[in-house]
Amino acid sequence: MDGRLDLRLASVLMRSCLRQGLLRRSYSSICINTCLRSAWPSHSSKLPFLRHARRTTELSAPSPIVIRRYSTAKAGAVSDLERRIAAIPIDRFRNFCIVAHIDHGKSTLSDRLLELTGTISAANSNRQILDTLEVERERGITVKAQTCTMIYNHNGLDYLLHLVDTPGHVDFRAEVTRSYASCGGALLLVDASQGIQAQTVANFYLAFAEGLVILPVINKIDMVAADVPRVLEQLETTFELDVSNAIGVSAKTGLNVEQILPAVVENIPRPTGDETKPLRMLLVDSWYDSFRGVICLVRLFDGTVRHGDSLVSLVTGNKYTVGEVGIRYPTQVPQSVLRAGQVGYIFFNPGMKNIQDAKIGDTFTTVGSEDIVEPYPGFVEPKPMVFVAAFPTDPSDYSRLADSIGQLVLNDRSVTLFKDHSEALGAGWRLGFLGSLHCSVFQDRLRQEHGASIIITEPAVQTKVQWRDGTESILQSPSDFPDVEDSRSRGATYFEPYVLATMTVPEEYIGRAIELCESNRGEQESIEFFHGMQVILKYRIPTAQLVDDLFGKLKGATKGYATLDYEDAGWRESKLVKLQLLVNKEPVDAIARVVHLSQADRLGRAWVTKFKEHVQRQMFEVVIQAAIGKKIIARETLKPFRKDVLAKLHASDITRRKKLLEKQKEGRKRLRSVGNVVIEQEAFQKFLSK
DSSP, X not given: OHHHHHHHHHHHHHHHHHHTTSSOHHHHHHHHXXXXXXXXXXXXXXOHHHHHHHHHHHHOXXXXXXXXXXXXXXXXXXXXXXXXXXXXXXXXXXXXXXXXXXXXXXXXXXXXXXXXXXXXXXXXXXXXXXXXSHHHHHHTOOOSXXXXXXXXXXXXXXXXXXXXXXXXXXXXXXHHHHHHTTOSEEEEEEETTTBSOHHHHHHHHHHHHTTOEEEEEEEOTTSTTOOHHHHHHHHHHHHOOOGGGOEEOBTTTTBTGGGHHHHHHHHSOOOOOBTTXXXXXXXXXXXXXXXXXXXXXXXXXXXXXXXXOEEXXXXXXXXXXXXXXXXXXXXXXXXXXXXXXXXXXXXXSSOOOOGGGSOTTOEEEETTOTTTOOOOOOOOOOOOOEEEEEEESSGGGHHHHHHHHHHHHHHOTTOEEEEEEETTTEEEEEEEESSHHHHHHHHHHHHHHHOOOEEEOOOBOOEEEEOTTSOEEEEOXXXXXXXXXXXXXXXXXXXEEEEEEEEEEEGGGHHHHHHHHHHTTOEEEEEEEETTTEEEEEEEEEHHHHHTTHHHHHHHHTTTOOEEEEEEEEEEEOOEEEEEEEETTXXXXXXXXXXXXXXXXXXXXXXXXXXXXXXXXXXXXXXXEEEETTEEEEEEEEOOOOOOTTTTOSSOOHHHXXXXXXXXXXXXXXXXXXXXXXXXXXXXXXXXXO
């Protein structure tokens, strides 16, 4: 009975598709004919469209042959891939990543390596296959660390290579740190014209601390401005690397790229692991799929995992059944098994619905082996350094925008999310990011992937307060900061976060860079000269100054040649105040900021001047002020519309004129006493936009 019902439903569905032109009759009939006759041979003669399919097959014989050939070839390719991987022992596994400063050619080099191993065709040249996000292609930067498995034949033997293309900007350092856990070595890529930059230094020390084998590669050697001997000398003196095995390449043209993979095979060590031991699997990364739930990127240290296995998390204690395992080649390709030493993806059935259950750095093992498997040490997740308030441009879009932001946060574990509310802008969110670029990329992804736009307030950082009774509080928002007149603020001590910034600038611009750092309350730590060409400056700078577009100002002062890297440097005591914007003596909560006392006057004057340009004139006077508590530090006045009450008077008595003017003055006083300024939402958007 169930078989007849399924066939009847298939028949109805087939006819509907044919009527709507969704399927071509000949191809669809042949496919359905083949599938259903193999599933229900006893019922195949009872369906009218199957009888038509048999007639079509007899009349047009070439069509089914083409279809069957394509299906067989594809199935053969997948089985051949699995067969080749199964024949490779762990001794011939190599896991490595490419790390470099931003725009030194990591993604382009990844494309060349994928072409050399036959993972992609040469027709995809210069398309940056591993940059899958639209914002990555639009900006030309890598935001998310992407992985890919390759098979490389060296001296007649197959090697299984796992490649990680990492971001280069400091805001995405969390992606780089997690990538190191799945790798045994790293290609340190350096631009032949720019040499060692700030993020090159940061990436080297991160990789060195993880014990990775560093293989230096000099890129863009075909450029006119390339100076390979200078770069080799920098690598030798700065990092004490053996540059005798350094490889000079041009990732764009493919020059000498074929020398990299043999060097990887010979220099980078095999991963450690034993297939016979109980499963020990590290969760490296995760992302959310609408149909499959949470998909996990994993690195196997011991044991094997396959479809149907029962796993348990050593952190949460939750148990799951494996739904599918596979590798990225470069898209997701299912496999029957993942072995020790491999990096692949895994998702569960039923799926993991809550991505908060996928703790990055968690260790999984098979059920029953919890007591004999030691958990992996895991990762230290970076703390958010920039906090902004986000509000919908249209308050009625709140629910839809909440879903969109929630999905992006699921796929970016570095973003923190809290609910927020503003009297002027309504319900919103408080978002924490690793830096200004991280915030900008998040806004772009929201617009490109979800078609949504938000109002972003001025970037702010955390503030720590030590109260009179000795207790401490971390304040996320300026609205939580106590006013000067507040009784709680008496005797309280305020602290602000600092960063240790490392800047690389050409020697001719060192004066401008030092002047900029000093004006932003920076304290010099060290200065180091590189062969008379480059200078590395280290400054301790307040995080609040860093997020106030310090990098943009540094680029402008050095004509775009400077680079910047930073790391958390703890808290320091500081004279902090809350600067507010008042409109007719009423505070605008959407525009408030915790600033250093020395910067309050300058910022207050800039606020009132800019806000005056975006507020519409009223029938009464509008006073715009910047204040610290009750102290007014800047003011602008928006003159009212004025009706000419004397327009109809000609040769009238002077007393008549005075009477009309006095009446108008009394009316203005009454308006000012009861009038509330209505500020359009566009005024906030224009004021807060960069």
